[in-house]
Amino acid sequence: MTNTLAEIKGLSTYFHTEEGIVKAVDDVSFSIPAGRTVAVVGESGCGKSVTALSVMRLVAEPGRIEKGEIRFGDQDLLRLREGEMRGLRGNDIAMVFQEPMSSLNPVLTIGEQLIEPLMEHRLLSKKEARAESAGLITRVGIPRAEEMLKAYPHELSGGMLQRIMIAIALSCQPKLLIADEPTTALDVTVQAQILDLLNGIKAESNTAILLITHDLGVVAEMADHVVVMYAGKVIEEAPVIELFQNPRHPYTKGLLRSKPVIGRREERLYSIPGQVPQLIGLGEACAFADRCESCLPVCRERRPVITQGENGHLVACWLYEEGVSRDE
Numbered sequence: 342m343t344n345t346l347a348e349i350k351g352l353s354t355y356f357h358t359e360e361g362i363v364k365a366v367d368d369v370s371f372s373i374p375a376g377r378t379v380a381v382v383g384e385s386g387c388g389k390s391v392t393a394l395s396v397m398r399l400v401a402e403p404g405r406i407e408k409g410e411i412r413f414g415d416q417d418l419l420r421l422r423e424g425e426m427r428g429l430r431g432n433d434i435a436m437v438f439q440e441p442m443s444s445l446n447p448v449l450t451i452g453e454q455l456i457e458p459l460m461e462h463r464l465l466s467k468k469e470a471r472a473e474s475a476g477l478i479t480r481v482g483i484p485r486a487e488e489m490l491k492a493y494p495h496e497l498s499g500g501m502l503q504r505i506m507i508a509i510a511l512s513c514q515p516k517l518l519i520a521d522e523p524t525t526a527l528d529v530t531v532q533a534q535i536l537d538l539l540n541g542i543k544a545e546s547n548t549a550i551l552l553i554t555h556d557l558g559v560v561a562e563m564a565d566h567v568v569v570m571y572a573g574k575v576i577e578e579a580p581v582i583e584l585f586q587n588p589r590h591p592y593t594k595g596l597l598r599s600k601p602v603i604g605r606r607e608e609r610l611y612s613i614p615g616q617v618p619q620l621i622g623l624g625e626a627c628a629f630a631d632r633c634e635s636c637l638p639v640c641r642e643r644r645p646v647i648t649q650g651e652n653g654h655l656v657a658c659w660l661y662e663e664g665v666s667r668d669e
């Protein structure tokens with residue numbers, strides 16, 4: 342058994358827009374064990390990023406965390422004062438974003454962006470912080486660390502910048518690293534290197550990773566546990582091998598069918614028909630009903646709740662509920 346590092350319970354985050362209330366995250370629950378990677382997967386617009394931002398409490402207006410708990414150790418992050426939360430961000434919990442360039446300050450050198458926070462968060466002297474920074478740069482696989490400390494962000498490639506972002510995230514030895522599509526903006530070879538780096542960090546430092554991705558190849562490479570989101574809700578959850586071998590929800594099956602398989606030639610890659618619905622005024626039906634090949638009458642009337650099955654597998658789908666009429 343592994344210890345639970347973080348537990349998200351009944352989290353709901355809504356955007357209060359002029360068009361109505363967007364239920365981006367709607368009653369989401371899952372756990373992150375210490376030292377493990379949990380991947381949150383789903384198409385664009387399913388609420389993955391807003392879930393990650395909610396854990397960091399970085400949801401901006403008109404977004405609001407409406408309810409729920411985010412247990413981290415013996416604290417509920419949603420009950421902390423802003424000052425306490427700021428103390429946790431970049432310390433116990435760090436985040437790496439999709440676009441490294443937008444997270445770095447273009448007018449400061451890499452050294453300035455690494456050294457200052459180390460002095461502030463870990464109370465190191467400038468000399469110690471500089472040595473630590475050089476060590477972190479080496480750790481994320483960048484040679485000639487001293488030169489790198491003097492470089493400006495625009496002088497670096499996307500892959501290098503992402504490594505720097507990871508170095509900054511690691512500088513405070515977080516227990517949880519949140520990575521939101523960390524490789525989407527990178528080319529395939531660099532992607533693989535960054536994923537290897539993250540896997541190495543997990544193994545060496547026992548850092549848990551909350552990985553946000555739409556890419557099942559990345560999930561297979563990285564995750565211990567998978568949470569599938571659709572239209573703001575968790576619709577399936579399982580250990581990674583179980584999910585790939587025995588997907589249950591028609592949405593998850595569709596995602597897996599849309600993934601290219603090495604050695605299998607296909608005229609056209611499958612894609613799930615239709616689109617993720619607008620998350621305003623979704624109504625009572627299952628949000629996937631209109632796109633589902635296995636839709637039952639009940640699916641158009643009521644949303645299924647998520648229920649626990651065998652092998653740590655949870656699913657929210659009427660197909661797996663007993664006593665449901667299958668007649669049209």
Ligand SMILES: Nc1ncnc2c1ncn2[C@@H]1O[C@H](COP(=O)(O)OP(=O)(O)OP(=O)(O)O)[C@@H](O)[C@H]1O
Pocket residue numbers: 356358363364365383384385386387388389390391392402403404555619620
């Ligand atoms: N500032 C905002 N105002 C209104 N709605 C928003 C805002 N930010 C996000 N949303 C809505 O919240 C929903 C979930 O967005 P989210 O970014 O979490 O999706 P995602 O699954 O991470 O997709 P992507 O990979 O495209 O970011 C979407 O329907 C989106 O339109």
